[in-house]
Amino acid sequence: MTPETRPEPCDLLIEAGWVVPVEPHGVVLEDHAVAVRDGAIVALLPTREARTRFAAAETVSRPEAALIPGLVNAHTHNPMTLLRGIADDLPLMEWLQGHIWPVEGAVIGPEFVADGIALAIAEMLRGGTTCANENYFFPDVQAAVYKRHGFRARVGLPVIDFPTAWAKSSDEYFDRAGEVHDQWRDDALVATTFAPHAPYTVSDANFERIRMLSDQLDVPVHLHTHETAQEVVESHDKHGQRPIARLDRLGLVNDRLIAVHMTQLTDAEIALCAERGVSVVHCPESNLKLASGFCPVGKLLKAGVNLAIGTDGCASNNDLDMFGETRTAALLAKAVAQDASALDAASALHAATLGGARALGFDASIGSIEPGKQADLVCVDLGQLETQPLHHVISQLIYATGRNQVSDVWIAGRVRLRDRILVDMDPAELVANAKQWRARIAAIRLT
Structure with a gap:
């Protein structure tokens, strides 16, 4: 030879x-x-x-x-796997303020975050998901767990206008965000994004700081917005503007914005997102379950907006099944648009892979099967x-x-699931750990 x-x-x-x-x-x-x-x-x-x-x-x-x-879950709160099913069949604000935040306040910490993410990684791997866009507290712990299990992720750096177990003041949120970003800025698997919770929980001043740092560091901004009609009405009452207009005034409507949910959009807002290169993450099952509204997927695609798919967290979905989520997205888009071709099969697969990668800024390395990509x-x-x-x-x-x-x-290139068997993860151990968290959370809710 x-x-x-x-x-x-x-x-x-x-x-x-x-x-x-x-x-x-x-x-x-x-x-x-x-x-x-x-x-x-x-x-x-x-x-x-x-x-x-x-x-x-x-x-x-x-x-x-x-x-x-690999499927890209473009919006999720993976520690919340441990809150799966604790407050079902409730509207968003009652679900969030009356149930989720009080339980989180009692259990949230490094152990909760690490255990929830490990459980989520196993579930995602068994469902064909290889990358997640994470939005939760203790991003330092999140990043370490994703790295340990060889899972690709963007880890959100949280900002919210009230104290949490992660930070007590705006300055502390930004100081800690800088520390986590610096630690992971050159990692091959784990990167960061700013994750202000939502327009109704973040001030103009903090949004302006995020915009400045996003520009300087070339880091995306991962944000729930236009999720419900109530959010839009309250924004207009408080700020005299709809949330997207307010974000535009603050300089955040650009190609770094990962806008999640987006169920309440005018044609002009859709055109603005297309013009500025905004990516929209569609979470159909969470939106359906919380009765939040319908994302106008057909109109977004016709306008040229990049579409991604996310499961949201297990407390509002209640799973991390990207195959199921993508099927729901395709079917719901047809019903909303009254057009059977609104989100065809090939476009739905694109949204769940390359669309998600593009939203996260990872499209040069993942999202399609091409020589040179990971x-x-x-x-x-x-x-x-x-x-x-x-x-x-x-x-x-x-x-x-x-x-x-x-x-x-x-x-x-590293095998994580072989013949349906997880590599380097013990399902029995994960289940046992989830059960002890169920007991701990049940005890808290009884007090």
Whole structure:
């Protein structure tokens, strides 16, 4: 064998019945393989060619599976897995102020955050999610847990206009935010974003500080906004402006804004978001459950707004199932627009992958299967009876596939789920820990 024909070494070769790269849009490649070296994708090519070109240290063959980019959960509060189901069937403000905040006030701390995120990581991995945009307190603890488990995340640096267990004053929120950002600014897996809670809990002065620091550090701003009609009315009463207009006045409506929920939008506000490059994160199941309203997904897409999908937290959803969330998003968009093509299957998959990556500023490295990007990859078994017969791969992924069909997950080329078995995580231990938190929270609520 001459040097010219000698196979190239690679760490991993994944052979799949179908590869759905997401970019180009709507493409499905049959009998293709992805070669991975040093955590990155080095080639996407027909399986037969891959076997000749590469000498892989490990080959994973999944002839009945679709290989897709890892799903990106673009808005979540993952420590709140430990609050799953404690206050269901309530409107947003009653749910938040009457139940969630009082319980959080009693239990929140580093241990609660670390244990909740570990449980969430396991759930997300088993559902094909490889990246999360986190919004909660104790971001230092969050970042350390995500890093320990090899999970990709943007960790929110919280700002809110009242004392919490994380910080007691505005200055302390910003000082601690700076410390966490500096610690993780060069990490390969974990990055930061500013996470002001919402327009109704953050002052103009603090928004102005966030805008200045976001510009200086090139850090996104991850914000709940236009979530309910009540929020919009109260903003107009207090500030004389709708929330988006107020944010625009403060310089925050730009391509760093990750605007979550956005159920209350005028056509002019949609046009403004498109013009400024705002990303909108749609959380349909949380919005439905809290009766918050309907995000106008069809109008946003027609205007050219980048759309991402998020589950929100387990206290309001009540799961981290991105397959289920994306299906709900696709179906709800059709009903709201009264247009069956409002969010088609390929566009829904884009929102759950590359759209989320773009919202987080990670689209240069994840969100699609392309040489040079990080190998955040998911195998989905389409050979099960629930997804037979297989006429259209992408439609089947969106409208028929359950998260239980995820067989294998890699993040930066490192296997995190193999044949449905979590790698380096003990499900029995996670369940036992969740049960002891249930007992502790139940005892608090009885006092």
